[in-house]
Every structure is written in C-alpha cells, then in structure tokens.
Amino acid sequence: MQNKQLTAGDIIGLGFMAFAFFLGAGNLIFPPMAGFQAGDNTPYAMVGFLITAVGLPLAGLIAVAKAKGKVMRMLPPVAAMLLASAIYIIIGPAFAAPRAGLVAYDIGIKPFLENTTDIVHIGSLALNQAQLIFTMLFFGVVMLLALFPGQLMDSVGKVLTPLLIALLIGLAISVIIFASGTMPQPIEDYATHPLSKGIIDGYGTMDTLASLMFGMLIIDLLRKKGVDDVALQTRYLVRAAFIAAAGLAFVYISLFYLGATAGELGQGAKTGGQILTNYVNEYFGVYGNLALALVVGLACLTTAVGLVTSCSDFFSELLPGLSYRMLVVLLSVVCGVVANVGLSQLIAISIPVLMMVYPVAIALVLVTFLERFFRRPKLTHRVALLVALFFGIFDGLKVAAKTMKSFDVNDTSALSQAIVDFAAWVAPVMSKFPLYDQGMAWLVPTLVSVVICIIIGHNTRPATTHAQ
Incomplete structure (x- = not known):
C-alpha cells in the first residue's frame, strides 16, 4: 500500500x-x-x-x-x-x-x-x-x-x-x-x-x-x-x-x-x-x-x-x-x-x-x-531532568514566597508562612548559583550535567564500535 x-x-x-x-x-x-x-x-x-x-x-x-x-x-x-x-x-x-x-x-x-x-x-x-x-x-x-x-x-x-x-x-x-x-x-x-x-x-x-x-x-x-x-x-x-x-x-x-x-x-x-x-x-x-x-x-x-x-x-x-x-x-x-x-x-x-x-x-x-551524543541516554535523561526539577523547585519557591507576601501572608495558612520562611532560609545558599536572582538557577546546573554526560559518553565509547 x-x-x-x-x-x-x-x-x-x-x-x-x-x-x-x-x-x-x-x-x-x-x-x-x-x-x-x-x-x-x-x-x-x-x-x-x-x-x-x-x-x-x-x-x-x-x-x-x-x-x-x-x-x-x-x-x-x-x-x-x-x-x-x-x-x-x-x-x-x-x-x-x-x-x-x-x-x-x-x-x-x-x-x-x-x-x-x-x-x-x-x-x-x-x-x-x-x-x-x-x-x-x-x-x-x-x-x-x-x-x-x-x-x-x-x-x-x-x-x-x-x-x-x-x-x-x-x-x-x-x-x-x-x-x-x-x-x-x-x-x-x-x-x-x-x-x-x-x-x-x-x-x-x-x-x-x-x-x-x-x-x-x-x-x-x-x-x-x-x-x-x-x-x-x-x-x-x-x-x-x-x-x-x-x-x-x-x-x-x-x-x-x-x-x-x-x-x-x-x-x-x-x-x-x-x-x-x-x-x-x-x-x-x-x-x-x-x-x-x-x-x-x-x-x-x-x-x-x-x-x-x-x-x-x-x-x-x-x-x-x-x-x-x-x-x-x-x-x-x-x-x-x-x-x-x-x-x-x-x-x-x-x-x-x-x-x-x-x-x-x-x-x-x-x-x-542531543540524544545521539550520550553513551547512556536513559541515565542522561533522568539526571538532566532531576537536576532541572531540583533547582526549578527553588526558583518556584522564591516566586511563591514573593506572591504570598503580596497576598498578605498574615491572613493565609501556616503552610504559606512555612513556604515564605523556607524560601528565606535557602536564599543565601541559592543566591550563590548563577541566575538565581533572575529566576533561572536551574539553567547552568542542568547544562553542566548534560555536558558531563556527553564528555563521559565520549571518553568511554568503545574503540571497536566502528570495526564491528
């Protein structure tokens, strides 16, 4: 057909x-x-x-x-x-x-x-x-x-x-x-x-x-x-x-x-x-x-x-x-x-x-x-997405805390106050990462993790691959 x-x-x-x-x-x-x-x-x-x-x-x-x-x-x-x-x-x-x-x-x-x-x-x-x-x-x-x-x-x-x-x-x-x-x-x-x-x-x-x-x-x-x-x-x-x-x-x-x-x-x-x-x-x-x-x-x-x-x-x-x-x-x-x-x-x-x-x-x-550059594509997918999620959570918490303050956190729940307090607690550490102040702390760590996966895959690729 x-x-x-x-x-x-x-x-x-x-x-x-x-x-x-x-x-x-x-x-x-x-x-x-x-x-x-x-x-x-x-x-x-x-x-x-x-x-x-x-x-x-x-x-x-x-x-x-x-x-x-x-x-x-x-x-x-x-x-x-x-x-x-x-x-x-x-x-x-x-x-x-x-x-x-x-x-x-x-x-x-x-x-x-x-x-x-x-x-x-x-x-x-x-x-x-x-x-x-x-x-x-x-x-x-x-x-x-x-x-x-x-x-x-x-x-x-x-x-x-x-x-x-x-x-x-x-x-x-x-x-x-x-x-x-x-x-x-x-x-x-x-x-x-x-x-x-x-x-x-x-x-x-x-x-x-x-x-x-x-x-x-x-x-x-x-x-x-x-x-x-x-x-x-x-x-x-x-x-x-x-x-x-x-x-x-x-x-x-x-x-x-x-x-x-x-x-x-x-x-x-x-x-x-x-x-x-x-x-x-x-x-x-x-x-x-x-x-x-x-x-x-x-x-x-x-x-x-x-x-x-x-x-x-x-x-x-x-x-x-x-x-x-x-x-x-x-x-x-x-x-x-x-x-x-x-x-x-x-x-x-x-x-x-x-x-x-x-x-x-x-x-x-x-x-x-970039999948064709990875020696272990499944592992790379999981590492990159986990890194992006981990740092994305902190980016989101920072914005959530700012939003709750604008809604007057005193009139909201204990959970809201906990988010505000936690965001303030982690801010000194997270501020050391590039672009955290711009809401993109996830970007550099994610790119670094992907580059590492490419380098490791390149260096460990068997030399006999083409002969096979």
Missing part, C-alpha cells in the same frame, strides 16, 4: 491548525502587559518572551517528531506518567482551562457591564457575582460540548480561526498606524534584566508544555490521514511547526508594541486583557469591542472544550475506573471553581508552579535533541 503524501495546501492547513492549538485566547493577555511594563526595554523583553513562547514550543514539536512521538520513552514508566499527568493538569483544570473562561469574561463581558463589584457570599467565600454567574454558564456550555462532541465544534473552528487571524492582522496594522512612538520607563525586573524577565513571562503561555502533547496529537492526525511513514510524519510536523511559530511570533510582536505604546490606555490595568480592550475601544469603538468580545469568547470556548476533552481522554485511559463522561463533568466543575479565583490571582498562582515544571520540560527537549 502506497504511503499517502500531503499537498502544499494540506501542510499549510496543518500549520494553521497547530497555530490554532497554541494560540489560546489567554495568550493574548501576556504580551500587552509585558510591553506596557517593559517600556523602553520592550525589544529585550520581547526577545526573551519569543524564546520561551515561540522558540521552545517550536523545539518541542521538533523534539516530538525526532522521538517519533515518544518523547518520554527514556524515562521510567512511573516518572513519565507523573510528568504527563502534571502537564495535563497544568494545561487543563489547574490553570489554562479556567484562564480561558476568565479571559472570555475579562474581554467579552466585563467591558459591557456597568457594575462588576457586587459580591456574593458562599459560606466563608466572597465571590464576584457577575464573574461567578458567567463562569458557571461558560463551563456548563463547555461540559455539554465536551459530552456531546459533533460537527458544531468543527464548524465553529473553521469559521473562528480565519476571524481570529483577521482580527489580529487588523490589530497589528493599527499598532503601526496609531503607535505614538513613545514608550514609558521600564518598571521592576524589566528595568534591571528585561531579557530574563521576558523569558519567565513566556512560561505563562504554557506552550512548551503543550507542544509535547500537541506534537503527539499531530502525529496521530497524520496517521489518520494515511501518512504512516515516520520520515514523512517528521517532515510534515516540522513544517507545520515552523508555520505555527511564524504565526505566533507575528501575534506576539504586534501585541508587545501595542502594550508598549498604549500610554494612558494601560494605566490601572491589572491584566493585558484590559489593555487590549481599552485599545480596541479607543480606536475602533463599541463595535470593535463587540467583534473582539465575540471572537475571543468563541476562541476561549473552543480552547476550553479542547482542553477538557483531551484531559478527560488522557485520565480515562490512566484511571479505568473513571469514564470519559464522568471526567468531563468533574473537570468542568473544577474549572468553574478554579476560575473564580480571579484572572490576576490565577496568573500569580500559576507562575511558581510553572517555574518548577518548565525547566523539566526544557531539559527534556534539550536531551532529546
């Missing part, structure tokens, strides 16, 4: 699909805020952001292609299961899916409400009434669509992606036309080390984590299209990855400069979504905001449905006692509950977790690319 080959149009379509996978509407909120806060240092912060929000997802997809869809095969089964589960939880019910609902509210609903400060009390919890009602309805719809998937989601996706791309192109052109050319002074970490701050900001997109899962999904789709040859799968996945990366870079660069030149439109904004809404309202009026709300709301909905569906699929296979439908209901409820933390709070809470997990994902991509 002849192996099917894709046409140029098929490959472009595959690339746009990969672009749509990555560009959840939540990704639209990070670049405007980063650009606004970076000010004059926007080019440096933007380069750092592009490294982790475009370069690493691209590398992740290529790594999956290189590993023939089995990027975690060198890890012990339990470790691979735990890492995959952690990634699905992070990009699913813990952060990414609830964030989709919050972005839909922040951009699609909140600007049109006269009063968004009413509070409803549920037990000891004080929740925003409008946000609570919206998230309940939003994740109710998500649950129904995930329970009864059909042609509706395909139809919405086919219409939505061109609309979203058209909107983003329009925004990019408007930035060029309306940009004032004056940027404010950078603040906080953007003033002292904007490049590394941009790198850390890129963690928030969660796209490097998602690339490890999306790569396997794309390979499965290629197989369903009749592309069974591994070399062809790799070639098509790599081409699709470059198309997706180009699209993401275009979006992020334009949104960075939108934020950097927002001026008074960014004053008082707590999230990039508010900056984006203010900008569209200023230059395109209420109809522009309506268009933005519709497209972003639908994008958030399809993103949330996709995340709930994929997480339910994964955990139904991992936990045979729980059916797919039971998990859809459970995860939808969890997403609705988590969403009521609030967008700025959810982002603040997610960063320490990402600081711990992201180094592991980056190390996994790195050792996958």
Whole structure:
C-alpha cells in the first residue's frame, strides 16, 4: 500500500491548525502587559518572551517528531506518567482551562457591564457575582460540548480561526498606524534584566508544555490521514511547526508594541486583557469591542472544550475506573471553581508552579535533541531532568514566597508562612548559583550535567564500535 503524501495546501492547513492549538485566547493577555511594563526595554523583553513562547514550543514539536512521538520513552514508566499527568493538569483544570473562561469574561463581558463589584457570599467565600454567574454558564456550555462532541465544534473552528487571524492582522496594522512612538520607563525586573524577565513571562503561555502533547496529537492526525511513514510524519510536523511559530511570533510582536505604546490606555490595568480592550475601544469603538468580545469568547470556548476533552481522554485511559463522561463533568466543575479565583490571582498562582515544571520540560527537549551524543541516554535523561526539577523547585519557591507576601501572608495558612520562611532560609545558599536572582538557577546546573554526560559518553565509547 502506497504511503499517502500531503499537498502544499494540506501542510499549510496543518500549520494553521497547530497555530490554532497554541494560540489560546489567554495568550493574548501576556504580551500587552509585558510591553506596557517593559517600556523602553520592550525589544529585550520581547526577545526573551519569543524564546520561551515561540522558540521552545517550536523545539518541542521538533523534539516530538525526532522521538517519533515518544518523547518520554527514556524515562521510567512511573516518572513519565507523573510528568504527563502534571502537564495535563497544568494545561487543563489547574490553570489554562479556567484562564480561558476568565479571559472570555475579562474581554467579552466585563467591558459591557456597568457594575462588576457586587459580591456574593458562599459560606466563608466572597465571590464576584457577575464573574461567578458567567463562569458557571461558560463551563456548563463547555461540559455539554465536551459530552456531546459533533460537527458544531468543527464548524465553529473553521469559521473562528480565519476571524481570529483577521482580527489580529487588523490589530497589528493599527499598532503601526496609531503607535505614538513613545514608550514609558521600564518598571521592576524589566528595568534591571528585561531579557530574563521576558523569558519567565513566556512560561505563562504554557506552550512548551503543550507542544509535547500537541506534537503527539499531530502525529496521530497524520496517521489518520494515511501518512504512516515516520520520515514523512517528521517532515510534515516540522513544517507545520515552523508555520505555527511564524504565526505566533507575528501575534506576539504586534501585541508587545501595542502594550508598549498604549500610554494612558494601560494605566490601572491589572491584566493585558484590559489593555487590549481599552485599545480596541479607543480606536475602533463599541463595535470593535463587540467583534473582539465575540471572537475571543468563541476562541476561549473552543480552547476550553479542547482542553477538557483531551484531559478527560488522557485520565480515562490512566484511571479505568473513571469514564470519559464522568471526567468531563468533574473537570468542568473544577474549572468553574478554579476560575473564580480571579484572572490576576490565577496568573500569580500559576507562575511558581510553572517555574518548577518548565525547566523539566526544557531539559527534556534539550536531551532529546542531543540524544545521539550520550553513551547512556536513559541515565542522561533522568539526571538532566532531576537536576532541572531540583533547582526549578527553588526558583518556584522564591516566586511563591514573593506572591504570598503580596497576598498578605498574615491572613493565609501556616503552610504559606512555612513556604515564605523556607524560601528565606535557602536564599543565601541559592543566591550563590548563577541566575538565581533572575529566576533561572536551574539553567547552568542542568547544562553542566548534560555536558558531563556527553564528555563521559565520549571518553568511554568503545574503540571497536566502528570495526564491528
């Protein structure tokens, strides 16, 4: 049977699909805020952001292609299961899916409400009434669509992606036309080390984590299209990855400069979504905001449905006692509950977790690319990932302590206070490691461990290998 080959149009379509996978509407909120806060240092912060929000997802997809869809095969089964589960939880019910609902509210609903400060009390919890009602309805719809998937989601996706791309192109052109050319002074970490701050900001997109899962999904789709040859799968996945990366870079660069030149439109904004809404309202009026709300709301909905569906699929296979439908209901409820933390709070809470997990994902991509240089690839994978996790934990604890202080640690739990105290206790030791003050203490030790594994493998390789 002849192996099917894709046409140029098929490959472009595959690339746009990969672009749509990555560009959840939540990704639209990070670049405007980063650009606004970076000010004059926007080019440096933007380069750092592009490294982790475009370069690493691209590398992740290529790594999956290189590993023939089995990027975690060198890890012990339990470790691979735990890492995959952690990634699905992070990009699913813990952060990414609830964030989709919050972005839909922040951009699609909140600007049109006269009063968004009413509070409803549920037990000891004080929740925003409008946000609570919206998230309940939003994740109710998500649950129904995930329970009864059909042609509706395909139809919405086919219409939505061109609309979203058209909107983003329009925004990019408007930035060029309306940009004032004056940027404010950078603040906080953007003033002292904007490049590394941009790198850390890129963690928030969660796209490097998602690339490890999306790569396997794309390979499965290629197989369903009749592309069974591994070399062809790799070639098509790599081409699709470059198309997706180009699209993401275009979006992020334009949104960075939108934020950097927002001026008074960014004053008082707590999230990039508010900056984006203010900008569209200023230059395109209420109809522009309506268009933005519709497209972003639908994008958030399809993103949330996709995340709930994929997480339910994964955990139904991992936990045979729980059916797919039971998990859809459970995860939808969890997403609705988590969403009521609030967008700025959810982002603040997610960063320490990402600081711990992201180094592991980056190390996994790195050792996958360098696999042919290792004498013992399984051992190298485990050593590199353990080193990255160990130092990533301390990076995450430092950020967690800072976050808890901003939330007033005196009003939180004993666990929060213990984290703050422990972070302060280890800080004098960890500060001796390069880049600890910039949130990347994991980088140098991980690279050193990989280099040592390469050197040891090179020196111990049997001299008779070629003769055999």
